[in-house]
Amino acid sequence: MKKIGFLSFGHWTPSPHSQTQSAADALLQSIELAVAAEELGADGAYFRVHHFARQLASPFPLLAAIGARTSRIEIGTGVIDMRYENPLHLAEDAGAADLISGGRLQLGISRGSPEQVIDGWRYFGHVPAEGSDAAAMAREHARVFLDVLEGEGFAEPNPRPMFPNPPGLLRLEPHSPGLRDRVWWGAGTRTTAEWTAELGMNLMSSTLLTEDTGVPFHQLQAEQIERFREAWRTAGHERQPRVSVSRSIFPIVSDLDRQLFLRETASQDQVGHLEGGLARFGKSYAGEPERLVAELAGDEAVAAADTLLLTLPNQLGVDYNAHVIESVLTHVAPELGWR
Known part of the structure; x- marks a missing residue:
């Protein structure tokens, strides 16, 4: 059995060709799609976070709303850019969203990817320490965030507080027990995956790796997944980790599917330059269900992961994206033993 959810970037554009023309559309349709996905039997609703872009940005109002409208589906991010985050505010917001959802939050964080503006995190008040850089700053923010999620007191109480304090040092509230084990790191390299395991975070890997060795994506x-699991075993963590990968998968079962995605049937891996280095992008999967079953059966990373996130074109609207989810769950997943 494999958990199957969706990942949405929440794009919106004021174009007559888009079903998502405003920020309000992106937010409200995200809620409706999560509700529809739960009704279809999907396992997760995940959302990308991008700043200064016509995409979803502030995840916790959205996740809390989805948590209040659903009862079973996991809700998460893929991923939050930690260069932009105050880790203590993040811990409070995440704790609240997790409690509202009844402990269903799966929080993907990362050092971030290329953004819309130059050094956008500076506008949020974050500057790397002298001799450091933005990537190191993101990892330090993550370390503080993980420490705070443990729920231990660290703040000296006021001897004359407005309200009575419990004894000892104070922790951040609301605290959500178990959330620390549901933090994922979006790793773009094999080395970062090993670091992720050492810190006891789950591994979130997408269709982009910021390295290339010449082998298929x-x-x-x-x-990368095997090295993560080996590092996890070496670290001696007690619980079992989780690993997710994301894929664009479009079963062609209707004329509209064929019209939209026929050209994707020839998709291949791509290698390009990103932030001064080579990067490898995974291909999309599109075709008749029988063909997809055969191709996905040979995808070693999908086989190794316990969670598959379907990357969806959200501007095609709630109904069409629900159709894509249903098509994968109905025509592909059972044939591969995922359901």
Whole structure:
């Protein structure tokens, strides 16, 4: 059995060709899609976070709303850019959203990817320490965030507080027990995956790796997953980790599917330059269900992961994206033993 959810970037554009023309559309349709996905039997609703872009940005109002409208589906991010985050505010917001959802939050964080503006995190009041850089700052923010999620007191109480304090040092509230084990790191390399395991975070890997060894994407990603699990065993963590990968999968079962995604049937891996280095992008999967079953059966990274996130074109609207989810759950997942 494999958990199957969706990942949405929440794009919106004021174009007559888009079903999502405003920020309000993106937010409200995200809620409706999560509700529909739960009704269809999907396992997760995940959302990308991008700043200074016509995409979803502030995740916790959205996640809390979805948590209040649903009862079973996991809700999460894929991923929050930690260069932009105050880790204590993040811990409070995440704790509240997790409690509202009844402990269903799966929080993906990362050092971030190329953004819309130059050094956008500076506008949020975050500056790397002298001799450091933004990536190191993101990891330090993550370390503080993880420490705070443990729920231990660290703040000296006021001897004359407005309200009575419990004894000892104070922790942040609301605290959500168990959330620390549901933090994921979006790793773009094999080395970062090992670091993720050492810190006891789950691994979130997408269709982009910021390195290339010349092998097909799914094999490079499978190696990343194996190195993560080996590092986890070496670290001696007591619980079992989780691993997710994301894929664009479009079963062609209607004329509209064929019209929209026929050209994706020839999709292949791509290698390009990103932030001064080579990066490998995974291909999309599109075709008749029988063909998809055969192709996905050979995807070593999908086989190795316990969670699959379907990357959806949210501007096609709630109904069409629910159709994509249903098509994968109905025509592909059972044939591969995922359901």
